Amino acid sequence: xDEITEAIKGNEYYNEINGKIVRTINPPIxxxxxxxxxxxxxxxxxxxxxxxxxxxxxxxxxxxxxxxxILNKLEGGHITRAFQSGISAITNTLMAxxxxxxxxxxxxxxxxxxxxxxxxxxxxxxxxxxxxxAAVGENIVDYIKDNTKLIFxxxxxxxTFEIQDIxxxxxxxxxxxxxxxxxxxWATPIYFKPxxxxxxxxxxxxxxxxxxxxxxxxxxxxxxxxxxxxFDDYYNTMEVFVSPQDCYLALRGLRTLxxxxxxxxxxxxxxxxxxxxxxxxxEVIHPALENHPQHEIWKRDFSGSSGLFAFMFKKDYSIExxxxxxxxxxxxxxxxxxxxxxxxxxxxxxxxxxxxxxxxKVIIRLNIGLEEVDDLIADLEEGFKVLGEK
Ligand SMILES: *Cc1c(COP(=O)(O)O)cnc(C)c1O
Numbered sequence: 001x002d003e004i005t006e007a008i009k010g011n012e013y014y015n016e017i018n019g020k021i022v023r024t025i026n027p028p029i030x031x032x033x034x035x036x037x038x039x040x041x042x043x044x045x046x047x048x049x050x051x052x053x054x055x056x057x058x059x060x061x062x063x064x065x066x067x068x069x070i071l072n073k074l075e076g077g078h079i080t081r082a083f084q085s086g087i088s089a090i091t092n093t094l095m096a097x098x099x100x101x102x103x104x105x106x107x108x109x110x111x112x113x114x115x116x117x118x119x120x121x122x123x124x125x126x127x128x129x130x131x132x133x134a135a136v137g138e139n140i141v142d143y144i145k146d147n148t149k150l151i152f153x154x155x156x157x158x159x160t161f162e163i164q165d166i167x168x169x170x171x172x173x174x175x176x177x178x179x180x181x182x183x184x185x186w187a188t189p190i191y192f193k194p195x196x197x198x199x200x201x202x203x204x205x206x207x208x209x210x211x212x213x214x215x216x217x218x219x220x221x222x223x224x225x226x227x228x229x230x231f232d233d234y235y236n237t238m239e240v241f242v243s244p245q246d247c248y249l250a251l252r253g254l255r256t257l258x259x260x261x262x263x264x265x266x267x268x269x270x271x272x273x274x275x276x277x278x279x280x281x282x283e284v285i286h287p288a289l290e291n292h293p294q295h296e297i298w299k300r301d302f303s304g305s306s307g308l309f310a311f312m313f314k315k316d317y318s319i320e321x322x323x324x325x326x327x328x329x330x331x332x333x334x335x336x337x338x339x340x341x342x343x344x345x346x347x348x349x350x351x352x353x354x355x356x357x358x359x360x361k362v363i364i365r366l367n368i369g370l371e372e373v374d375d376l377i378a379d380l381e382e383g384f385k386v387l388g389e390k
Pocket of ligand 1: 085086087088111154158183185186205206207208217218219337
C-alpha cells in the first residue's frame with residue numbers, strides 16, 4: 001500500500017456511550033498526568049518495567065503514539081520520537097549520541113540555533129565541533145578525525161540552500177562507524193528519504209510543513225534500527241513528552257501534507273522562474289532550477305521541491321531601500337518560520353564559505369504559501385517599483 005494511503009487511512013478508535021460504540025478515525029486526545037491501573041498487579045509490573053501500557057503522562061499519550069507511528073513509516077525509521085520543537089529534537093539528538101571527548105562535524109548551513117547550541121552547551125561537555133562547508137561531499141574525509149563520532153547535515157541548507165552529496169557522505173560515515181544525522185525539514189519525507197540513502201537519523205521541524213498552519217511548535221527524530229534502542233533509552237530517561245493536543249494537530253497535518261506540498265512546490269517554482277527572468281535579479285537560489293550549483297545532485301536524490309527559496313538583487317541596495325521594498329509587500333508577511341499557509345519574507349546577509357562571490361550580498365528568502373500565486377507575483381512586482389526599478 002502507498003505510504004500516503006496508509007497515512008490517510010487512519011485507525012479506528014472506540015468509546016462507548018449508553019452501550020453503543022462510538023468509532024472515530026482520529027485518536028482521542030487524552031490529557032493526563034495520572035494514568036489509572038486496572039489493579040495492583042499491573043502497577044507492580046509497571047515498576048518492574050514489564051507493563052506494556054502507558055504508565056504516566058510523560059509516557060507518550062495515544063495521540064503522540066499515533067502521530068509518531070505514521071511519521072515513522074514515512075521516514076522509514078525503526079522508531080520516531082516527538083519533541084517540543086524542531087530545535088529541541090536537534091539538541092536532544094546531539095546530546096543523546098555524544099559524550100565528553102568526542103569530535104563531531106556540523107555543516108555550516110544547518111539551522112542557526114543548532115550551531116549556537118554547539119558553541120554554548122556542547123562545548124561545556126567537552127564535545128569538540130568542526131564546522132564544515134555547506135556543499136560538502138566526498139571531501140568530508142578531510143575533516144574526519146580518529147574521535148569523530150557524528151556528522152550533522154542539512155540539505156538544502158538553511159537560508160542558502162546548498163545541496164550535499166548525501167549517499168557519498170553516508171557511505172564514508174558507515175565505513176568509519178560515524179553516526180549521521182540529517183535535518184529533513186525542507187523536503188519532508190514526501191520528497192526526500194535520508195534513511196533510505198544511508199543516513200542513521202532524520203529530524204523534522206514538524207512546526208513547518210507537517211503541522212502546516214503556523215499554530216504549533218513540534219519536532220521529531222526518526223532513528224534506524226542500529227541506533228533505535230540507544231535513542232529510546234535516552235528519550236525515556238529524559239522523560240521528554242509533548243502536548244497530546246499538539247500531536248493531534250501534527251497528525252492532522254500529516255494527512256494533508258502531500259497535497260499541500262504539491263501546491264507549495266508548483267507555486268514556488270512559478271514565482272522562482274518569474275524572478276529568474278527579471279533584469280534586477282542576480283540569482284534565484286532554488287535547488288530545482290537548473291542554474292543552482294548542485295542542481296544535478298538535487299535531481300538525483302530528491303523527488304520534489306518545497307516552497308522555500310531565496311533570491312539576490314544585482315544591485316547592492318541600501319538597507320533603507322530593502323526595508324522599503326519589504327515593508328511595501330501586502331500579501332507577504334514579515335516573520336520567522338515557514339511551511340505554513342501564509343507567504344512570508346525575510347532577509348539576511350550571505351555568510352557561508354561555499355561561495356565567496358556571494359559574500360556580504362543581501363539574500364531575500366521567500367516562503368511561498370497557499371495563496372493564489374498570481375497575487376504573490378503581483379505583490380512582488382509592486383514592491384520592486386519601490387526600489388526605483390521598472
Ligand atoms: C525552523 C527549523 C528548525 C527548528 O524548528 P522549530 O520547531 O522552530 O524549533 C530546525 N531546522 C530547520 C531546517 C528549520 O527551518
